[in-house]
Amino acid sequence: MSVSYRIASVVTLGLAACLGSAHAQTNLIVNGSFESPVPTGWQGADPGPIGSPWTNAVALTAWTANDVSLHGWPAASTRAQDGNQVIDLNGSNPGWIEQTVTLVPGHRYQLDWYDSRHYGMASNVTTTYNVLINGAPTGSSVPTGIGTADALPANWWNAQTMQFVASAASTAVRFAATAPGGPVGAFIDNVRLIDITPTVSIACSAASLTDSAGQVSACTVTSSTAAPAGGLSVNLTLPASGSRYTVSCASPVVIAAGATSSTTPCTVTAVANTDVGDGSVTATLTVAAGNGYIPSTTNGTATVTITDDDVVAVPALGGWALLALSGLLGVFGLHRRASH
Ligand SMILES: [Ca+2]
Ligand SMILES: [Ca+2]
Ligand SMILES: [Ca+2]
Structure with missing residues (x-):
């Protein structure tokens, strides 16, 4: 049959x-x-x-x-x-x-x-x-x-x-x-x-920097699954470098084939200053839409906050001023003793 x-x-x-x-x-x-x-x-x-x-x-x-x-x-x-x-x-x-x-x-x-x-x-x-x-x-x-x-x-x-x-x-x-x-x-x-579309997230560490020297936050882009042959090209929406911080990241960033995270350096660096009261600013890095991945809805954005670490300086007293002050205190002490 x-x-x-x-x-x-x-x-x-x-x-x-x-x-x-x-x-x-x-x-x-x-x-x-x-x-x-x-x-x-x-x-x-x-x-x-x-x-x-x-x-x-x-x-x-x-x-x-x-x-x-x-x-x-x-x-x-x-x-x-x-x-x-x-x-x-x-x-x-x-x-x-x-x-x-x-x-x-x-x-x-x-x-x-x-x-x-x-x-x-x-x-x-x-x-x-x-x-x-x-x-x-x-x-x-x-x-x-x-x-x-x-x-x-x-x-x-x-x-x-x-x-x-x-x-x-x-x-x-x-x-x-x-x-x-x-x-x-x-x-x-x-x-x-x-x-099998992976989700892609971004994270920066540290999340907070002060506006002083050597304050750098490193950012990494991560896919939920290993990147395919040819790598995974991920688009980023990046903040512009300015007076408070500089951004070294480029878009797109490529996650190499077989890898789950980007290794291309991507940093936010605080610009050191001694300006008092210039407050905090935030750098926001976002995974943008692209081919072959989905931006994570929960970790698709990373923020780095740059805070002001400068305070009003207390005027220092010079040597002569200290001598004069101690002299004044001494006179004051004698005066108090004599008044009893
Ligand atoms: Ca069958
Ligand atoms: Ca500072
Ligand atoms: Ca400052």
Whole structure:
């Protein structure tokens, strides 16, 4: 019995999207495991021989599809990476599946999925496909794993992952087979798309300086997760240097790939003075909006206060003045004694 279902229909559905970091781990792909629909007529089936005729044409829930086939093996469910069904990217020839999701421009997303060679595929057949984000090829893969035998090793499936920063709210995620020709292509299963946008905070230590020499506060920009390849460029809104303090920070500041904090020196330095009563001023540094991160709502701003440490000087008494004062006190003492 055939277990492959050619998908000839084109399906477009309104897709629910989860916006915001509160649902950061929500899978934004609907039907990423290709478990819907469950075609009639395949229950109890086992993988058929290569070249099985298609027995059904089904509309794959939530995906637009062209020339791919749906495979399911409830009698040996472990053959799917997740659930019972997978997609073969070749229907009669290299095909594709695509789903349009609503993303937040500037947020970073991680796409995870599994691939494998088609069962029974000769080991010398190169199987390739591309992953396209809004039509731009962002990766390709040569699935490894199952070889010539229709055996079912535990490591049949290969985990794949990639990341991208959304450039548009409406984003199409497509898996498109490129080779080989014919009806046997790469298997895809368990597609997940999650928002992994980190939050970025800024902190300065010390929080308070006096307007005297050597008063420096060092500021650091920190991401909630390690920066991706190429680093994370963070925009800052910085105060201008002035008469009370100088600011050495630059915007944007780059958190190096793999690091969580900036190492570029960024300081607020008090300008020393002896001016009395010039009061306090505050330097405010803020993480501004940018690509691939979210400014922290709680720690997105750091302030450094520069306080006045100068007081009115008490006039010092010179040596002669002290002598004169002691003399006066002595006369006063004699006068008091004589008056008794
Ligand atoms: Ca599945
Ligand atoms: Ca001072
Ligand atoms: Ca002062």
